[in-house]
Amino acid sequence: MQEELGIATFLPSRDAFEERQKSELSKFGEKYGVQVPASHMISQVQELKKLEEEIDYPMVIKGRYYDAYIASSFEQASSYFYKIVAKWGYPVIVQEFVTGTEVNVTALGDGKGTCIGAVPMRKLYITDKGKAWSGISLEDDKLMDISRHIVEKSQWRGGCELEFIKTRKEEYYLIEMNPRFPAWVYLANGCGQNHAEALVKMALGEEVNPFTQYSSGKMFIRYAYDMIVDISEFEKISTTGEK
Numbered sequence: 636m637q638e639e640l641g642i643a644t645f646l647p648s649r650d651a652f653e654e655r656q657k658s659e660l661s662k663f664g665e666k667y668g669v670q671v672p673a674s675h676m677i678s679q680v681q682e683l684k685k686l687e688e689e690i691d692y693p694m695v696i697k698g699r700y701y702d703a704y705i706a707s708s709f710e711q712a713s714s715y716f717y718k719i720v721a722k723w724g725y726p727v728i729v730q731e732f733v734t735g736t737e738v739n740v741t742a743l744g745d746g747k748g749t750c751i752g753a754v755p756m757r758k759l760y761i762t763d764k765g766k767a768w769s770g771i772s773l774e775d776d777k778l779m780d781i782s783r784h785i786v787e788k789s790q791w792r793g794g795c796e797l798e799f800i801k802t803r804k805e806e807y808y809l810i811e812m813n814p815r816f817p818a819w820v821y822l823a824n825g826c827g828q829n830h831a832e833a834l835v836k837m838a839l840g841e842e843v844n845p846f847t848q849y850s851s852g853k854m855f856i857r858y859a860y861d862m863i864v865d866i867s868e869f870e871k872i873s874t875t876g877e878k
Contacts, residue, residue: 645838647746647792647814655789655812657728658699663812667788669781670808672731672800680716683709686729695730698723705732733810735802738773740782741820743830745837746792750783752830752846754823759854767819767857772826774851781807794820794834822855 646652654663657674664671672695675686686694687709696715697703700723706712712729719727742753755778760769782797794816800808816830823830826849833843 645793672733674730676726678725680713683712693732697728733800733808735800738799738801740797741823742786743794744786744791748787750786752828753782754826754849769856772851772853826850826853
């Protein structure tokens, strides 16, 4: 993909990018030996009834690119189906709901089978969209082994975010692999792994050694800041782009 763009980039190959799509997650899990929730793609709301024989409620109704809703009944699932179709089109993904704790990993691969860095965290506070507003870095060797395995075996090139559900039985289900750093990636820097800097260096052709450790128990909290400015200064920025 980076060759096609004809500019200095550090991106995954087209094959690596496509195989981790939400619609391909079942095949992805089978290929790399990773547990994933049962998933089905549908294009008609009637297909939900057929899936009730395979997937119990609650079930997750997802858009191919974004949005996910937890449905506890056929009526809810139908409503979410139409909501997603109106926004994202077909197909709609129906996924098994796995109960447990959500744990996420920010990771970086060199595209040659080496995981340059990885830092896991658990969400402490989330927004109504399920996004992390606060989180804490974890010490979890099993999660780290699975994450490195995915990045290395898929020969992922660049940054990514791995989203897992950890069950009470200590099982890890991969629910998404996002092809970019998460919004909370700065936590990795606070834990001793500056993923953004390492990515830039690799994009510039510099050699980067894999990170070997990170600090657990580091917490991040996102906050809003009110900036007070004179209206005349704001007008300059809005009209001319000058400060």
